[in-house]
Amino acid sequence: MSSFSPGFRGRARSLADRLPPGQYPTEQFPVLSAGPTPQVSTDTWAFTITTETGETHSWTWEEMMDLPQQDTVTDIHCVTRWSKFDTPWRGVPFDAFFEDVETSADFVVAHSYGGYTTNLPLEDLLDGKAWVAHTYDGYPLSPEHGGPARLLVPHLYFWKSAKWVRGLRLTHEDEPGFWETVGYHNYGDPWREQRNWGD
Amino acid sequence: MAMPLAWRRARLDERRPQTATARTLLFTVPGWPGHLPGQHVDVRLTADDGYQAVRSYSLAAPADADRIELGVQAVADGEVSPYLADDLPTGAEVEIRGPLGNWFVWRREQTEPTLLIAGGSGVVPLAAMIRAHREARSTSPFHLLYSVRTPADIWYGEELTDHREPHLDVQVLYTRQAPPGSPRVPGRLTATDLEKPAARLEPTSPVYVCGPTGFVETAGNLLVDLGRDPATIRTERFG
Numbered sequence: 001m002s003s004f005s006p007g008f009r010g011r012a013r014s015l016a017d018r019l020p021p022g023q024y025p026t027e028q029f030p031v032l033s034a035g036p037t038p039q040v041s042t043d044t045w046a047f048t049i050t051t052e053t054g055e056t057h058s059w060t061w062e063e064m065m066d067l068p069q070q071d072t073v074t075d076i077h078c079v080t081r082w083s084k085f086d087t088p089w090r091g092v093p094f095d096a097f098f099e100d101v102e103t104s105a106d107f108v109v110a111h112s113y114g115g116y117t118t119n120l121p122l123e124d125l126l127d128g129k130a131w132v133a134h135t136y137d138g139y140p141l142s143p144e145h146g147g148p149a150r151l152l153v154p155h156l157y158f159w160k161s162a163k164w165v166r167g168l169r170l171t172h173e174d175e176p177g178f179w180e181t182v183g184y185h186n187y188g189d190p191w192r193e194q195r196n197w198g199d
Numbered sequence: 200m201a202m203p204l205a206w207r208r209a210r211l212d213e214r215r216p217q218t219a220t221a222r223t224l225l226f227t228v229p230g231w232p233g234h235l236p237g238q239h240v241d242v243r244l245t246a247d248d249g250y251q252a253v254r255s256y257s258l259a260a261p262a263d264a265d266r267i268e269l270g271v272q273a274v275a276d277g278e279v280s281p282y283l284a285d286d287l288p289t290g291a292e293v294e295i296r297g298p299l300g301n302w303f304v305w306r307r308e309q310t311e312p313t314l315l316i317a318g319g320s321g322v323v324p325l326a327a328m329i330r331a332h333r334e335a336r337s338t339s340p341f342h343l344l345y346s347v348r349t350p351a352d353i354w355y356g357e358e359l360t361d362h363r364e365p366h367l368d369v370q371v372l373y374t375r376q377a378p379p380g381s382p383r384v385p386g387r388l389t390a391t392d393l394e395k396p397a398a399r400l401e402p403t404s405p406v407y408v409c410g411p412t413g414f415v416e417t418a419g420n421l422l423v424d425l426g427r428d429p430a431t432i433r434t435e436r437f438g
């Protein structure tokens with residue numbers, strides 16, 4: 001018998017192999033953001049990659065929509081402990097944006113409308129692992145979920161999938177972003193339960 | 200700075216009702232490192248077969264040695280909250296780790312007028328801020344806008360609605376049913392509710408908004424429409 005929480009039974013255990021440690025499944029789509037939701041119009045939206053040498057590559061909304069599109073169905077894991085299975089997205093894989101970008105940088109800082117930032121190793125965005133997503137379950141992505149477009153990096157905790165994304169800055173050094181400087185883990189692998197500093 | 204976050208034993212000392220479905224829980228956590236008002240903890244429950252479930256709960260009071268206070272709203276069909284609210288025996292233990300969250304916090308050095316906006320159980324971390332503000336004898340104006348369904352849904356009753364603090368203003372907004380004689384027609388938070396409180400703020404004043412996602416979205420959007428700088432609005436969403 002456990003010495004903690006006597007009489008606690010919990011729910012069905014069947015999802016164990018699909019749930020990272022410490023997560024629970026939800027059918028809803030809860031929201032985590034640090035502040036109010038920016039309202040960004042696709043008329044003025046642009047996505048810019050700035051390399052370590054200062055070179056910029058920009059796409060308007062229409063130009064982004066002309067890039068190769070991909071549909072992906074994936075599980076997502078939020079650091080606030082919910083996981084949602086089989087979420088259907090449509091977006092542009094980062095490989096398409098990086099086609100003509102010359103870089104030897106190892107890291108990126110993603111910037112969002114509203115001022116938020118998050119940092120990732122560049123390799124975590126490439127080889128079909130990450131997208132700029134603009135459609136969720138067949139509908140344009142709603143503002144509270146990061147619309148018009150957000151990062152989708154499903155193999156990391158979902159705060160790394162920056163909402164309202166407007167660009168990436170490539171860097172040689174790893175630069176902690178917004179949540180990372182207020183206590184969240186620098187990398188955020190849900191399967192290694194990297195939630196907070198020191199995890 | 201990277202301190203490993205340990206799971207600590209937490210013994211339930213006392214449970215007090217707040218509403219028909221919400222409880223205050225007082226725990227002793229040996230070795231508790233202290234916390235800032237607005238922070239939260241993870242609570243871990245373990246079943247007999249080793250299965251574990253973890254949820255986050257906000258700290259309802261400022262640091263007090265190894266004692267912490269949580270406020271739990273039992274969610275229908277919830278895995279964890281009904282157990283904490285009603286089944287965990289007093290004297291029994293759970294595991295807790297924290298404090299967590301270094302963004303949704305109020306520090307006693309802050310001197311600007313501050314607006315707190317709570318929806319339902321979102322009042323918990325804001326209560327910690329109000330209590331810390333009182334303990335610190337802070338003279339910075341604090342204003343709580345507290346949205347609840349009915350008078351029976353108010354947490355921390357008289358401590359919030361019948362206090363004598365000169366620098367604290369509390370205004371309850373009823374969404375379904377208001378006490379007799381209330382001038383405001385029951386309903387959800389509107390721009391009108393926010394105009395006066397917002398007008399009392401300075402441009403850099405922080406606004407803390409906490410509650411269910413829909414409530415936080417509405418409040419955040421209304422504040423931005425009223426011209427508040429989005430960078431001054433800090434939000435915490437419970438689900």
Ligand SMILES: Cc1cc2nc3c(=O)[nH]c(=O)nc-3n(C[C@H](O)[C@H](O)[C@H](O)COP(=O)(O)OP(=O)(O)OC[C@H]3O[C@@H](n4cnc5c(N)ncnc54)[C@H](O)[C@@H]3O)c2cc1C
Pocket residue numbers: 024026027028080239254255256257258270271272273274275276277278279280281320323324411435436437438
């Ligand atoms: C940073 C943070 C701080 C929090 N602080 C508090 C707190 O101080 N007090 C508190 O009571 N809760 C708080 N919560 C919410 C808490 O962590 C749990 O989500 C909540 O208790 C429900 O857990 P459960 O296991 O009972 O329900 P689950 O088994 O997870 O869910 C059961 C059903 O209820 C729905 N549901 C889940 N959460 C909520 C919710 N918050 N409101 C309504 N429906 C919900 C689910 O979608 C599902 O349909 C906080 C959450 C976060 C992220």
